[in-house]
Amino acid sequence: MSQNQVIVLQSGYSHADEEEPGAMRANCSCTLIRCRDGTNIIVDTLTAWDGEHLLRLLSEVGLQPQDINVVVCTHGHSDHIGCNYLFQQARLHLVGACASHKDLYFDHFGGGDKDEKYSLDKHGEVVVQRTPGHTLSCVSVIVHNTALGTVGVCGDLFERQDDVADASIWQNAGSEDGKQQCTERLRMAQLCAHIVPGHGPMFAVTDELRSKLEADALNLILK
Numbered sequence: 001m002s003q004n005q006v007i008v009l010q011s012g013y014s015h016a017d018e019e020e021p022g023a024m025r026a027n028c029s030c031t032l033i034r035c036r037d038g039t040n041i042i043v044d045t046l047t048a049w050d051g052e053h054l055l056r057l058l059s060e061v062g063l064q065p066q067d068i069n070v071v072v073c074t075h076g077h078s079d080h081i082g083c084n085y086l087f088q089q090a091r092l093h094l095v096g097a098c099a100s101h102k103d104l105y106f107d108h109f110g111g112g113d114k115d116e117k118y119s120l121d122k123h124g125e126v127v128v129q130r131t132p133g134h135t136l137s138c139v140s141v142i143v144h145n146t147a148l149g150t151v152g153v154c155g156d157l158f159e160r161q162d163d164v165a166d167a168s169i170w171q172n173a174g175s176e177d178g179k180q181q182c183t184e185r186l187r188m189a190q191l192c193a194h195i196v197p198g199h200g201p202m203f204a205v206t207d208e209l210r211s212k213l214e215a216d217a218l219n220l221i222l223k
């Protein structure tokens, strides 16, 4: 493999439930990253009820749970961490900025440097970075050198593509720090050609989308 590959195993969704008043139906985008050095990374592992389903999704691309080397959960909400237990052969589990293996907790992201980059592959092309906002501990995985250019697997930093035109979508999905989220959204859009949002299909970042995110960030500074 000469390039890294980003495979969305399942696109996330979120919408009001038709029967339960005030309740939402939601599950996350679950993404497999196949690095060109052979490292396999799974990003966001659905809910705790999805184990068999996730095993099926993996088998469709010819993988078993023991083939996964690193688990990244963009943040600690229950629809993003549910099946981490399937990946007990992985060398590292990252849940937001918290990195562990079994009962051993590493100091990655512990130094308070908000721009810290942690490489998951030996070429330094697949990196985890903090992207706070939805939660203060949120991270994104940035995958350089793919057939689609640079791809950001961003969790709930973006709910779905429509939330660029209508900011109330990500704001109503819950945001622990709206200002940081707004800034991080622009930063990821400037860095990435494609984004996998937390609860919708992957989308291409057009100049139009970038301009809108820039205007949002400027508005925020002027406020």
Ligand SMILES: [Zn+2]
Pocket (backbone or CB within 6 Å): 028, 077, 079, 080, 156, 198, 199
């Ligand atoms: Zn979510």
